[in-house]
Amino acid sequence: MVDDWPPLTYFDNDKAAGLDIEIAKKVFSSINVCLTYVKLPSSARALEQMQSGQIDVAVMVSYTPQREKYGYFSKPYRQEKMRLFSTSPARPIDSIVQLLDEAKSIGLSIGSFYGEELASLARNSKYQQQLVGISSANRRSDMLVKKRVDFIIDDLITGLYITKIRGYEQIKPWPYVVHDNQVHILLRRSEGNLALLSDINQAITHLQPEIDKLVAGYTKH
Secondary structure, three states: OEOEEOOOEEEEOOEEEOHHHHHHHHHHHHOOOOOOOOOEOOHHHHHHHHHOOOOOEEEEEEOOHHHHOOEEEOOOOEEEEEEEEEOOOOOOOOOHHHHHOOOOOEEEOOOOOOOHHHHHHHOOOOOHHHEEEOOOHHHHHHHHHOOOOOEEEEEHHHHHHHHHHOOOOOOEEEEEEEEEEEEEEEEEOOHHHHHHHHHHHHHHHHHHHHHHHHHHHHHOO
């Protein structure tokens, strides 16, 4: 799991914590499966380790065809809302390329999927230097406050949480929708895990009211 993405996944005194960890614990304990949590620096590292067979489960994973080559996606368990955050006053924009053409820089989580708009821009050599990979959510907010980047993109829950906890009242979300999508549990492709997938999906269906209640509690931050 990613070590520093509060309040979604993080370690507190060497114990895994956060919204998506609570959800994973509910799901796997309901089907009598024990998890060992591995501390990893970024989403990219977690997915690399799954591809190499070093981990079996990842949480809070957006669907992409590439990821489906090495993992089984569970049914979705919550909605993720990716938004721009800045210390500059929010204004209407039509696209992210509009900001990049204004020579703005954007801090991003390494290995995360932000939708096709960002994926396309990341492949464009014209903009690659302006899209800055930053592994830690706390470090992304620090770099924004220090004006090392002009914007960051984060899950709305994370951005609002860090703004409150770190006292960064100058950081505000912009209304532009970067990417809204559903997130899943991802299982490494193997015969045993394929059999487990059905149990996980049934557990998510059964626990969805409890999961929704958990998400609502974290959204209040």
